[in-house]
Amino acid sequence: MSLCKTRLQEERKLWRKDHPFGFFAKPIKAEDGSLDLTTWTAGIPGKQNTLWEGATYPITITFPEEYPSKPPKVKFPAEFYHPNVYPSGTICLSILNEEQDWRPAITLKQIVLGIQELLTSPNPDSPAQEPAWRAFLKEKDVYEKKIKEQAKRYISTT
C-alpha cells in the first residue's frame, strides 16, 4: 500500500538525519540493483560495560504491506542466544507485538534502541527459548559465558 512505502522512505530519511551511535540500518539491495524498502538489515551494538559490549549484533527487519498499522518482524540469526529470542531468531518484544505495545508512530530508531535494551535486560516472563531462559534464571555463570562467547562471534569491526 502507498502508506507503507512513503512511510518507509520517511524512516530512511529520518535514520540518515539522526541515528544512535554505533548502529546501522539499511534496506537490502535486490538483484536488479534497487533497494527493497520492505527488508532491512541492521546492526545493534551491545551496551558498554555489559556482557554484550564490543560486538554488533545483526538483525533483519521485515515490513509487512500493512505497515505501519502492523509492526515489522525483527529477527536475529537463527540460534541466537537470548531468553527472549526464538530458536528461529524471531524477537519476542512487546513494542513489536500488534496485540501489545506496537503503535504506528514507533520509529526505526525506537525499535533498534528497544532491542539493544532487551539484550541486557531480558524479560523472564516471555521465554522464547529453553537454554538461554533457564540459564538466565538458574545458572548465571553458564549464561554469562555463553553471552561472552556469542559476543566474540559478532565482534564490532570499527
Place this chain on the structure above:
Amino acid sequence: MGRDTYLKKVLGEDRYQKVQGSTVLMVGAGGIGCELLKNLMLSGYGTIHIVDLDTITLSNLNRQFLFRKGDIDQSKSITIKKAVESFNFHGTKLISHHGNIMDTDQFPIDWWDQFSYIFNALDNLEARRYVNKMALFLKKPVMESGTTGFDGYVQPIFPYKTECFDCQPKATPQTFPVCTIRSTPSKPIHCITWAKEFLFQQLFDESVEGDAEDLSNATDNDKELENLLKESNELVELRKLVVATGEVISQNTFFSEMVRKIFQIDIERLLLIDTLWTNRLKPIPISDAQIEEVADLIRSGGIEQRLESLIDTQVWSPLENLLVLYKSATNLQTRMKNNKFIAFDKDDEDTLDFVVTAANLRSLIFQIDTLSKFDVKQIAGNIIPAIATTNAIISGFSNLESLNFLAQNSRTDSSMVFISIRPNKYVTSATLEAPRKQCASCSVARGILKSEEGTLDQVTLEQFIDKVKSKYSYSSDISIILGKSKLIYDFDFDDNLSKSLSEIGFKTGELVLIQDEDDEVENLELYIEVGLKSNDIELPELELRQKILIEKENGHENGVGKDAEEESGDVIESDMAFETIVIEDEVEEEVPAPKKRRIN
C-alpha cells in the same frame, strides 16, 4: 405507452438522456453484482462493461440469482450478460470481460478512461484499493459498496473532492504473536490458530519454509519445532507415527501418543515456567482418567453411535471433543498413506473436525470458552456470511446514489448509506467528507507518464530525474520508488543513475512515486503508459502543492457541503436520492457503527 415512459418520469428527461448516453463499469459480478446489474439495466444505462475473474460455484447460487445450476464452472462475467438479455428493455449494450481488474495488459489506463462512472461490486480489499487508485488517477467517480451479513454500506467517491476508499483505515485480518499462540492463549481464536496453523500443519500438511512475505506463525514455529522442543522432538516423532505403516494398533498408538504429548506433556512443561502464570490462569492438563475413558470407549466399539448424535451447532463436552478428535485423526492418518500431505480445508470434514476438537481441547486446558463446530468453521474458514437481501438493498442504494451525479449538473452531494439490523438503524446516511489530509492516497498528486518503448531504453535515470526536477520545480533532491517498494534513487543511493529506465523496470502499468527530500511539496505518483507515439517522455501537466498550503486549504474547505447548498433548489432530486426512502427513526444523534460521521 413506451417502455421508457415511467423511467423518463422518474429520472427526468435530461437525466434519462444522460443515463442512456453513459458508459459505465461494474467491477464484480457476484452477490452485489447480480443485483446491481439488474438495477443498472432497468435504469436505462447505455453501455455497461462487466469485469469478473471468477467462475460460478454451487455455493453462489443461493444469492447470485442470475446464475443457475447449469452455469456452474462458467465465467461469471459472460454468464451474467446472457442472463439479463431477457429483460434488456432499454437496449443496454453489455460488454463482458473475464479477467482480473488489476491486469494492466487487459485493462490499460485508456480502457479505464472511457467510463463516466465506476460501480464497485467487489469482495476484497486489494481490488477495491486498486480501483480507488485508478479512479484517483483519472478522476472518475466511484460507487463503492460492500456487505457483511446484515450490515452493508455504499460510499460514493469523487476523487480529490470527497474521501476516497483509503481515507478511513480498514481492519485487516489480525495476526497473533508466536508467544500468544504457543504459550499463553487467552481467546478461542488463539487456540483455533494454534490448531489450524501449527498443530495441523505440523502433523499433516506440507511444511512451509521461511517465506519472508508471509508472517504467519506457522512459518516460525516450523523451525522452532526442531529447536525449541529439542529435548524430545515429539511432534516430529508424532508425524512419523502418522505415516507409519498402518495396522490398527498404530492408529490407537498415534492418537493416545498425540493426546498425551499435546494436552499433557507440553502443558506440564509450560507449567514449569512459573513466571508465565503469575498473572494468568494456570492451564490444566488433560487427566489420565479422561484419556482412559476414551480408550475404553474406543475398545468397546461404541463410539460411532456417540458421534452420530452430535450436533454441529452445539458445544461439545470434553469427552465428545476427544472422540471426534480420535475419529478425525485416524481418518487423516489413513488418508496420509495415499497423500504426501493434507491441507486444511473448511469443507474437508476430517480436517475441520481435527481443528475444531484440537482447538476446543486446548481452550478447555487454558480455561477459555469452547465453541461449536459451526462457530469454529466460521473462524477457521474465514467465512463471512452473505445474505441476498442485504446485497439487494445495498445494490439499490448504489444505483440510486449514483443518479445524483448523472443529474444535469453532475452533483456530488450524494450520501454514504449504512444498513444494519439494529433497531432505529436499519438505514442511516452520512454526508460525504473532504479527503483526509493524512490519507496516503489522497495526499498524492497523480498523473500519467507517457512514453514509447524505445524511449525507455534510451533515457537514463539521471536524465529522467533532471527532467522531473525541472518540470515540477523541485527545490531539493528527490527520491523515486518504483512499484510496491523498490527504491531506485535517493540522496543516498545513486547506483542506478546511468541505467536506462527500461533496465530499471519502467513498464506499462508500473507506478513511480516521487518524494522530495525536504518534504515541502506533496508526493507525486506517475502511472507509466507505454505505446503512445512520442519521441520523448511526456510528463503530465501538474502543479505540486506545498504541503503547508494543503493543510490550510483543508482547514477552510467544508467538503462538499458547499455544493449541496448552492443546489438546494433541486428538491425533487434530493427527495429521490434520499429522504423519502430512509427508514430511520427520529433519533439521529447517534453515529452509525462502522465509522464516526456526520449524519444527515
